[in-house]
Amino acid sequence: ILNVEQSPQSLHVQEGDSTNFTCSFPSSNFYALHWYRWETAKSPEALFVMTLNGDEKKKGQISATLNTKEGYSYLYIKGSQPEDSATYLCAFNSGNTGKLIFGQGTTLQVKP
Amino acid sequence: NAGVMQNPRHLVRRRGQEARLRCSPMKGHSHVYWYRQLPEEGLKFMVYLQKENIIDESGMPKERFSAEFPKEGPSILRIQQVVRGDSAAYFCASSAQVPVAYGYTFGSGTRLTVV
Numbered sequence: 001i002l003n004v005e006q007s008p009q010s011l012h013v014q015e016g017d018s019t020n021f022t023c024s025f026p027s028s029n030f031y032a033l034h035w036y037r038w039e040t041a042k043s044p045e046a047l048f049v050m051t052l053n054g055d056e057k058k059k060g061q062i063s064a065t066l067n068t069k070e071g072y073s074y075l076y077i078k079g080s081q082p083e084d085s086a087t088y089l090c091a092f093n094s095g096n097t098g099k100l101i102f103g104q105g106t107t108l109q110v111k112p
Numbered sequence: 113n114a115g116v117m118q119n120p121r122h123l124v125r126r127r128g129q130e131a132r133l134r135c136s137p138m139k140g141h142s143h144v145y146w147y148r149q150l151p152e153e154g155l156k157f158m159v160y161l162q163k164e165n166i167i168d169e170s171g172m173p174k175e176r177f178s179a180e181f182p183k184e185g186p187s188i189l190r191i192q193q194v195v196r197g198d199s200a201a202y203f204c205a206s207s208a209q210v211p212v213a214y215g216y217t218f219g220s221g222t223r224l225t226v227v
Contacts, residue, residue, distance in 0.1 A: 043221065046214060049215050
């Protein structure tokens with residue numbers, strides 16, 4: 001059974017704080033690792049798709065790294081803003097198929 | 113471009129009735145995926161379809177659930193003889209290709225409540 005674990009489950013920070021979350025995934029049969037941002041009452045929105053060991057991607061103040069050999073990815077938010085409040089999901093793609101295995105998500109609350 | 117359209121947004125069914133959930137993928141996308149989110153759980157893969165074909169249905173319950181993506185029209189997820197345990201949010205996503213380079217585009221989901 002393929003399992004994707006995210007930690008922490010939830011996080012409360014002050015505006016301006018930097019934060020990071022972890023996603024652990026199986027290190028075998030790796031094809032891609034996805035990160036999504038999911039705001040309440042909206043649909044999940046793709047942030048990054050990472051495929052290569054050592055990949056680093058950046059979008060504004062959000063960045064992500066990937067280690068496929070040990071099976072983890074980090075998502076960093078520099079200088080969190082209240083509008084960054086959302087649930088951040090990672091998803092593992094094994095093999096050349098469309099199927100994603102999602103983690104439970106990390107819910108971030110940024111207080112002004 | 114309207115994105116991935118799901119309807120209805122909310123659906124209430126009595127036990128034993130049928131539920132039909134519709135998903136129109138983004139224009140130009142021929143790959144459709146259905147995911148289910150049970151209360152207090154994460155998104156779970158159900159089925160992956162490409163026009164007129166089921167590619168992977170490993171996440172679909174063996175009974176009462178079926179999915180199709182006809183040549184014309186939206187993808188349909190059909191649940192027959194619904195039970196209370198089917199109450200969940202059902203999300204559809206689409207992509208233009210596999211493997212996915214830029215992530216899936218998700219719809220807003222259909223919240224099914226079985227009473």
